Amino acid sequence: MAEPRFSGDLSDSERFWRDRASWLEEKGYRLRPRYRPGWMPSWAKKPSERYAYEDAYKAKETSHLMDALRVSDELMLMIKKVKVEDPASPTREIRMNRLLCSGLFSADDPQNHCIPIYEVLQLPEDGQVHLVVMPFLQEWWPDWDEEPFNTIGEAVAFMRQTFEGVRLLHSRNIAHNDIKHDNIMVDSSPLYSHLLHPSVPGRRYDWRKAPARGSLTRNPVKYYMIDFGSALQYDPQNGPAREDPGYGGDRTLPEFEAHPKDPCDPFAVEVFRLGNLVRRFLMTNQHVWKVEEVEDLKVNHAMDFMSDLVADMTQEDPSKRPSMDQVMTRFDDIVKGLSFVKLRSRFWPGFKNESFLARTLWIIPRHFVSQVFNVLGRYPAIPPTPGPPKGKKRK
Secondary structure (H helix, E strand, O other), X not given: OOOOOOOOOOOHHHHHHHOXXXXXXXXXXXXXXXXXXXXXXXXXXXHHHHHHOHHHOOOOOOOOEEEEEEOXXXXXXXXXXXXXXXXXXXXXXXXXXXHHHOOOOOOOOOOOOEOOOOEEXXXXXXXXXXXXXXXXXXXXXXXXXXXXXXXHHHHHHHHHHHHHHHHHHHHOOEEOOOOOHHHEEEEOHHHOOOOEOOOOOOEEOOOOEOOOOOOOOOOOOEEEEXXXXXXXXXXXXXXXXXXXXXXXXXXXXXXXXXXXXXXXXHHHHHHHHHHHHHHHHHHEOOOOOOHHHOXXXXXXXXXXXXXXXXXXXXOOOHHHOOOHHHHHHHHHHHHHOOOHHHHHOEOOOOOOOOOHHHHHHHHHHHHHHHHHHHHHOOOOOOOOOOOOOOOOOOO
16 A cells, blocks of 8 residues: 555555556546646645645545546546456456447447446456446436426436336346346436536536536436346246346345245346336335335325336236336336326425425426426427437537
8 A cells, every 4th residue: 555645645546547547548538637647736735725626536436436538529438447356257247248348239229228338448467357438427316305307207208218228128138137226327418518527516527617407308318227247148048037036236025035045037026126116216205125214204196107007016926017018018008198287297296395385486386487498499298318428528
C-alpha cells in the first residue's frame, strides 16, 4: 500500500486505473484528469477549497468500476473490472458478456434491454483480469423522496420495457437470475442537454452547474438490465431448466421457503421477481423485502389496474405463474383498456402527503398545464422506446 502524498491523493484501487490510463486511451477510452499519468491536484495552492475542484472527487467503487469517455464520440462509459481465476473456465458473467457481444441480440432492437457490451478487454500483463466496457447508466429511481414518474404513461413505458426485455431473454432460453430494482438502470442522457458528471450530482462533466432534468414524456429514455453475473443460457436438450433455490437478491419466493432443497424453475422465479418489483415499488412503497418491516405502508391506487396480473405473476405455485409471453399479452391488453386521461394522470397522487391547499392550488394545476403542453406538442402518453446510447459532445 503506497503512502498518500497529500490529502485527497489517489488510493491503491485508483492507482490501478491511473497506471492503465494510457493503454485505455490507445483502446479509445479516456479517463478523467484525476486518473491520467502525471496528475497533480488542482487545489494544491488552495487546499481549504479542495472540493471546489473537479479532480477532488473520486470515481465510485474504484475497486472494480471506472467511468470514462469514448474518444470517438464522447459517449460516457463504465468500465468494470472482472477477475477470472481460470481463463480456461470463465465466469458466468464473462461468458454472458461475450455472448451479448457476439450479436445474439441486435443493439437496435427496441425490445433488447440487455446493457450493451461494447468490448471485453484483457489486460496484457494479467490474463485473469478482464475489463468490460459498457455505457454509463443511472438509477431509474434517482431520488427516493421524489416519484420516479410524473404520469401513468411513463410508468407503463418502464414496465413494458422491463417485461419485454426479460421476455426476449427467455425466448433464447436465457434467465437473468437476479432481477431486482437496482439491476434495472436507465440511459438518462436524453433528459439532459449536457454530459453529467459521473460522481457529483448537480454538476456537468465540464464542472459547470448541471441543467434541470427533462421530462420523461418529452425525452423518452431506455431502461436496461445490468449485472449478468448469475445469468445463464439453458439447453432444452438437457431437460427443463433448473437452479438450486436461494440465489439472487430477491429471496422471498415461496418455493425458496417451502422447498429449500428442491431445484426450481428459473424462468418462473424471474416472473415472480418482476411481479414483486412492480408490487413493491410502483403499487406500494414497500421497497424492503418483507412488508411487515414497513412502518408506514402506502398503496398507490392509481396502479390498481396491474393488481390481477401482478397477483398471477406472484402466485405461490410456480407452475401457475404465466410465462413472459403470456405476461406481455395480458399487459398489452390491460394498457389498451387505459383511457387517454388515465395515461396522462398523475403516477402517484399523495406520494408526499401534500396538503389540500398545495394539491388544489399548485400540484394539480401544474400537472394539468404540463399535460396540455404535452398534448399540444404531440408527445405520446406512453413514451416510445428510444435507440441505444449515443455520444453527446460537450457544449
